[in-house]
Amino acid sequence: MIRALLVLLAALIALPALAQDTMPPAPYAYTQLEDPALEARAAALMHTLRCLKCQSQSIADSDAPMAGDMRHQVRSRILAGESPEEIRAWLIARYGDYVSYEPRVSTTTWPLFVIPALVILIAAGVLLRRLGRRRGGAGGEEA
Incomplete structure (x- = not known):
């Protein structure tokens, strides 16, 4: 009985850690924007943002699911008309100063x-x- 409870408890603890990797990637995680000028702005910004999981790669170079989500956010916000500086400020507010390769x-x-x-x-x-x-x-x- 105790063994079954321990197995159940271990499964419940591990479940949130596995949830991120089982979700499909965000739409703009691996898909470029149709407008080359907007994609160039997004790519330039993505090369200056650090992947929080890899820490040694930019979100443009990382294959981590979190980097894909961040690329999606950058592209979506560029499409919505936000400037790269507004997006950088939002990401810094959300993840902290460490997310930027260009600290202020x-x-x-x-x-x-x-x-x-x-x-x-x-x-x-x-x-x-x-x-x-x-x-x-x-x-x-x-x-």
Whole structure:
């Protein structure tokens, strides 16, 4: 009896994870737009958006179901007349700053831009201080 309950519980837990892959792809996931100009705008945008499942590929290059859904959203919204920047803003609001390969300085991303500059300044300061001590020490011994 307990074994049957455990199997049932395991099946219920695994069911949502399997649901995404069994659904058919969205209509514009693998179908280009008929208007070449609109498709070019969509493709340009898709190359600047990161697949959240693959993380190393853009949604244009990824075969993950989630990337297909995101391509569908981009193409559908381009057809509806939205600009690529409006679509990017919507995707960032929905998935976070990580979805964009072109991050903007904001309240959540400013450390990504400031910390490397601070590390470089600190390293330069340490190097200059050490070089200054050597020059000062060597000059004092010669005199």
